[in-house]
Amino acid sequence: MVTFIPPYFGEEIKSDAERKMFDVLQNLELNNAYVLHSLGLPRHETKPYGEIDFVVVCEEGVACLEIKGGRVECQNGVWRVTDRYGELAEKKESPFSQVIDNMFSLRKVLKEKFCDNKSIKFIFVACGVVFPDIDFQAHSEEVIPEIVYDKMTSDISEYMKRVYGYWRSRLKWVPRKLSLPEIKEIVSFLRGNFSFIPVLGAGLEDVDKRLIRLTEEQTYVIEGLSLNKRLLISGKAGTGKTLLALYYSRKQAALGKKVLYLTYNTNLAGRLSAQQPKSDCLEIINIHALIKKILNINKLMLNRNKEEYFNEILPEKFYNYLKNLCSKELESLQYDVIVMDEGQDMFHPIYLQALGYLLKDGFENGQWAVFYDEKQNIYITDYQKGMDILESYSAVKFQLYKNCRNTVQIGTYCEKISGINMAEYIQENGEEVRKIKYSDDADFKKQIEELLKNLKNEQVAMKDVIFLSSKKYKNSKIYNSGIKVNVLNKRFNASKDLPVFATIHGFKGLDSKVVILFDVEEIQKKNFSTLFYIAGTRARTLLYIAATDKFFNRYKE
Secondary structure: OOEEEOOOOOOOOOOHHHHHHHHHHHHOOOOOOEEEEEEEEOOOOOOOOEEEEEEEEEOOEEEEEEEOOOEEEEEOOEEEEEOOOOOEEEEOOOHHHHHHHHHHHHHHHHHHHOOOOOOOOOOOEEEEEEEOOOOOOOOOOOOOHHHEEEOOOOOHHHHHHHHHHHHHHOOOOOOOOOOHHHHHHHHHHHHHHEOOOOOHHHHHHHHHHHHHHHHHOOHHHHHHHOOOOEEEEEEOOOOOHHHHHHHHHHHHHHOOOOEEEEEOOHHHHHHHHHHOOOOOOEEEEEHHHHHHHHOOOOHHHHHHOHHHHHHHHHHHHHHHHHHOOOHHHHHHHOEOEEEEOOHHHHOOHHHHHHHHHHEOOHHHHOEEEEEEOHHHOOOOOOHHHHHHHHHOOOOEEEEEOEEOOOOHHHHHHHHHHHOOOOOEEOOOOOOOOEEEEOOOHHHHHHHHHHHHHHHHHOOOOHHHEEEEEOOOHHHOHHHHHOOOOEEOOOOOOOOOOOOEEEEOOOOOOOOEEEEEEOOHHHOOHHHHHHHHHHHHOOEEEEEEEEEOHHHHHHOOO
16 A cells, blocks of 8 residues: 555645546555655755656655646757646756656665665656646657656556666666565655645645545445335445435435434434435434333333343334224324434344334335445344345345545554455555554643644644544543543533544544544453444544554564
8 A cells, every 4th residue: 555645635736637647556566565645845956946747655665756737748859748738838948857867866865864874865756747637649769768757657666666667777787675664664754745745634635525525425335225115234334324324315205215324323313314405304313212212111110120121121012002903093103204313233133113104115125225334233133134134125236345435544454453354455645644643641631732732833623633442432532631621422512622422332423533542452352353443444534543552562463
């Protein structure tokens, strides 16, 4: 996987050609590759200040790429570039001489920096020229065909190998490959020379917009599936199940159908309901609130054993109540369409049998859609029995493969640590997962306070930051630290400008721009894989893991 610095393409950069190349370079497959965008060269060989569009650092060496968009031609030694607005610019300096100057300047800078480092002071630097908008056909003494990338080039990895190969063939010595520590040392030095460094908040916003835009593309799946009455749609974390379920529900409600949008998670139902305009046709509710609306909850029994009451007694009472209603009474409660989001949490056979009474024509002949992820099942032991029931109704099955919520960095990290194979990722790069190592409770408080201060300075809104724990608030490290948070519960006030606290269970099905996951050492071994998978994938653009050295030594990437 290639790492980008900065990890996002700044909105202030207007070059379409550079944006195209930023996207193309996402597919670069060279070992331990880093791509730096807009690298400033304050000590340029021939100019007071130079800038390199892209710098690639990998085990093959370092390479500069000069990007020339629009129409490019050379006549009588004069280079003419026509941009997207039809503006013509003439230059005596060719793109090839420009990038070669940059190559020598960068080589000099690196040589001076690492003059005392015997292993990398003779660093190999190459360069290439990119014309993403045209089929480049110019011929002159300056043109080097071997280092040209144009719109006819299909494989960026093969192109980069060709660039390195060309410049290597011109050397009188054989450059050795760079190790990962050497690559990181070079990148660490170069990253301080950006011509722009957008604030973190702006960068996260930019990545988030692209993630949302890509997620919306999946609504076309529903357009195709809407021709079928019974749908079973599975997908790993981040594949857009909730957005698609909501889109499908709204479409059906707009047709005048009475739609029940059902979740297991109270917080998920609450957030979706708050975002949805009031409608007589669409009801968004969690399953226990639905049962409470229809039945009288026995508070005495609830207080004795909450888990037993919700998992065994209440579903049975719900089923028996609906079963014994007369046709007229049942008809007044029924829905035209039932949509189950995070459906795996409601695959209890008795739940399904009860819901069958609430659906016109039942599950066998009625209209329903279930969105689910088997890997996120943390409540139901009868999962397979429930699945067998739904599959018996000849539903159309579809699987969502593409993770549209998480950046590549977040997705791959969660996959490695949890051991759960995730969906195919959209090629959206972001910030690396960040580790917060603390020694004791006092150190935890100090580091978290410093982190929140830095996020504020980087213009990240506090309400976009969520603390996730396997423990309830009053048993968590955040509570003990005294750091003020907005606890996600029945009294939650979304307008507060505070970071949010939630349990992993309570935040299932939801997501946030920034997630700080802590109390990870307290997760029981038998539940670790599932809960880490759920928790880590709640982060859309930035994930922090706060833990001790013991945890990070145990769970290495």
